[in-house]
Every structure is written in structure tokens, then in C-alpha cells.
Amino acid sequence: xxxxxxxxxxxxDIIRTIRDPEKPNTLEELEVVTENCVEVQEIGEDEYLVIIxxxxxxxxxxxxxxxxxxxxxxxxxxxxxxxxxxxxxxxGTHSTEEDINKQINDKxxxxxxxxxxNLREIVEQxxxxxD
Amino acid sequence: xxxxxxxxxxxxxxxxxxDAHTRTVRRVAWSPCGHxxxxxxxxxxxxxxxxxxxxxxxxxxxxxxxxxxxxxxxxPSGTLLATCSRDKSVWxxxxxxxxxxxxxxxxxxxxxxxxxxxxWHPSLQLLASASYDDTVRLYREDEDDWLCCATLQGHGxxxxxxxxERSGQRLLSCSxxxxxxxxxxxxxxxxxxGSEQSWQCVCTLSGYHGxxxxxxxxxxxxxxxxxxxxxxxxxxxxxVMPASP
Numbered sequence: 001x002x003x004x005x006x007x008x009x010x011x012x013d014i015i016r017t018i019r020d021p022e023k024p025n026t027l028e029e030l031e032v033v034t035e036n037c038v039e040v041q042e043i044g045e046d047e048y049l050v051i052i053x054x055x056x057x058x059x060x061x062x063x064x065x066x067x068x069x070x071x072x073x074x075x076x077x078x079x080x081x082x083x084x085x086x087x088x089x090x091x092g093t094h095s096t097e098e099d100i101n102k103q104i105n106d107k108x109x110x111x112x113x114x115x116x117x118n119l120r121e122i123v124e125q126x127x128x129x130x131d
Numbered sequence: 132x133x134x135x136x137x138x139x140x141x142x143x144x145x146x147x148x149x150d151a152h153t154r155t156v157r158r159v160a161w162s163p164c165g166h167x168x169x170x171x172x173x174x175x176x177x178x179x180x181x182x183x184x185x186x187x188x189x190x191x192x193x194x195x196x197x198x199x200x201x202x203x204x205x206x207p208s209g210t211l212l213a214t215c216s217r218d219k220s221v222w223x224x225x226x227x228x229x230x231x232x233x234x235x236x237x238x239x240x241x242x243x244x245x246x247x248x249x250x251w252h253p254s255l256q257l258l259a260s261a262s263y264d265d266t267v268r269l270y271r272e273d274e275d276d277w278l279c280c281a282t283l284q285g286h287g288x289x290x291x292x293x294x295x296e297r298s299g300q301r302l303l304s305c306s307x308x309x310x311x312x313x314x315x316x317x318x319x320x321x322x323x324x325g326s327e328q329s330w331q332c333v334c335t336l337s338g339y340h341g342x343x344x345x346x347x348x349x350x351x352x353x354x355x356x357x358x359x360x361x362x363x364x365x366x367x368x369x370x371v372m373p374a375s376p
Binding site: 084108111115 | 154155173198217289342
């Protein structure tokens with residue numbers, strides 16, 4: 001139980017400082033992610049399922065998928081424990097949320113997207129911690 | 132534990148073919164004759180390599196898909212090749228073995244989303260495709276043109292993989308919905324009964340896999356079925372036969 005709380009806190013810390021792709025603010029400042037948007041479940045010995053539900057600021061489709069990508073990339077790189085990741089748009093916040101959720105959780109789509117140099121550049125800028 | 136079958140003394144890397152593709156290589160497939168290797172890439176192309184004693188040489192670059200090619204498969208006859216892509220289409224290519232030329236004979240756009248995988252029937256010229264649109268589709272040649280002759284619906288999410296039974300009578304599909312589905316043809320086996328075929332899902336294996344099932348393989352020797360799952364496990368299934376009376 002203590003571990004779950006610790007992992008949850010760690011995940012929150014990782015995502016709150018991600019920068020919005022368009023605005024000069026963090027996802028926390030824009031309330032795209034909050035303390036309550038992270039859920040952690042134990043799914044095996046020393047393995048945890050991390051679920052993120054984020055709220056995009058505008059209903060723009062490509063921006064939502066981009067934020068989803070940033071969340072996935074940073075968590076995958078920074079979470080120090082064995083995990084599986086699910087990222088969703090919080091319910092009722094977007095007209096095409098099913099479509100977006102499917103895209104951002106399809107590992108082949110994600111891998112192919114990250115090979116796009118322009119997209120990769122934007123994601124890197126959003127997830128890199130300032131010195 | 133199983134003992135190894137005649138172990139060799141190791142493996143040697145014979146070739147590194149790094150100049151043909153400009154992005155991730157997603158799938159490779161040997162031709163039935165063994166002389167050719169096809170490689171499907173996110174760069175939108177599929178290369179066909181010929182095997183020589185001293186290495187491999189590109190004999191054809193199949194272009195046309197608008198974005199990432201996800202899979203390539205040779206028909207057992209060796210005369211046909213199929214490719215599929217995120218561009219929602221399946222392409223069928225005819226192989227001219229003598230000229231080593233490949234001609235696209237059909238572009239099939241039946242799916243409404245990315246096509247993840249293609250698999251040829253073991254003995255008939257029947258092609259199956261698996262898609263992000265949650266369906267499996269079947270295609271066959273009808274008077275010089277290819278058409279979609281069946282749509283298998285039932286999965287609740289992306290279909291990632293396919294495996295035909297040795298006899299070709301049944302087809303397995305695996306999905307992001309964490310189930311395996313077994314499909315069987317249910318209309319009369321007559322060829323001339325219109326272009327449509329009827330297939331039904333005769334079995335759904337659910338509750339076994341913890342996350343998306345990315346691949347399924349059906350052994351043509353033993354009938355055993357293996358799955359690749361996002362929960363880090365490999366599973367093997369066998370059909371349980373009813374006890375003889």
C-alpha cells in the first residue's frame with residue numbers, strides 16, 4: 001500500500017512538469033493533469049499498472065494526441081519501477097475521445113509517430129527538464 | 132525440461148542489410164522457395180532480396196503505400212505477395228519468378244483503418260487481413276480481380292494477428308481486446324455461390340490474457356497455438372478433443 005502511494009507520487013511528479021506543446025505553461029499549471037488523474041494498481045510481483053486520465057485544454061484532436069504522447073514518453077523513460085501504462089482523456093472532455101485513446105495506447109502508432117522528426121522534436125522539448 | 136534437438140555450435144550473423152530502408156523494418160518473410168526475403172518497413176516500401184552465396188541483393192522495391200507498411204506475406208504458391216499498411220489498404224502483388232518482377236494486381240481498400248497484418252490461406256488463394264478497425268477481412272480472386280469476400284466482426288478492438296489452421300478450415304485472430312477468436316466458414320463450400328462467404332466466430336478465448344495480444348501462431352505439425360501478449364507472457368493452447376465413447 002505504501003509502495004502504491006509512493007509510485008503514484010512519483011508518477012505525478014514526472015508528469016506535472018511536462019510543458020504544454022503550445023503554451024509556455026506546464027500541464028499542471030494548465031490543469032491538464034492534477035493529483036487525482038493518476039491511478040496505480042499492483043498487477044504482479046513488483047509490477048504496477050499506471051493509469052493517467054488527462055484533460056486537454058482545447059478540444060483540438062492533434063493537440064490531445066500530442067499531449068498523450070508526451071505523457072507516455074516521459075513516464076516510460078522516468079518511472080523507476082516495472083510498469084504498464086494506460087493513458088486516457090478524462091471522460092466527457094472530448095468529442096472524439098475514443099479515437100484519441102485508441103491512438104495513444106497503440107504501441108505501433110506511438111512508435112511510428114516518434115520516428116517523425118518534427119513530432120519527436122516537439123515531444124522532446126515538452127518532456128525535457130530544464131537545467 | 133525439453134532436451135534440445137541436435138544443437139549446432141552456435142549462430143553466425145551472415146548479413147546486415149542496412150541501406151535499403153530509411154525507417155524501422157517491421158516485418159520479414161522468407162519466400163516458400165527460400166531464395167527470397169521480403170522486408171516491410173515504416174518507410175512505406177517493401178524490399179525483396181535475393182539470396183546469393185555471398186550475400187543478399189535487392190531485386191525489387193515495392194512502392195505505393197502512403198505510409199508505414201506493417202506486414203508482408205508470401206502465398207504458399209510463391210507466386211503472390213501481400214502487403215498492408217496504415218493507409219488502410221492491402222496490396223496484392225504477382226511474382227514473375229523468371230524475370231524477378233513484381234506487379235501490383237490489386238489495391239484493396241476494404242478496411243476503414245490501419246491494416247496490421249496479412250496472412251495467406253495454406254492452400255487456397257485466399258487472403259486474410261487484420262485491422263485497427265477491429266475486423267478481419269478475407270479476399271479472393273474473382274475473374275482477374277481481387278475482392279473482399281468476407282468481413283469477420285466481433286473483436287472489441289484492434290486485431291493484431293492472424294493464424295490459419297493447417298487444413299485452412301479455421302482461422303484464429305488475436306486482439307487488443309485481450310481475446311482470441313476462432314473463425315470457421317459456415318455457408319456451403321461451393322465456389323460459385325456469389326462473391327460473399329459466410330464466416331462465424333465459433334469460439335472466443337477470453338480471460339486468459341492480461342493485456343493486448345500482439346501475435347498468434349498455429350503449429351501445423353502439432354496443432355498447438357501460441358500467443359504473444361503485452362503482459363509479458365507467452366501462452367500455449369491446445370484444442371481439447373472430446374473423449375471417444
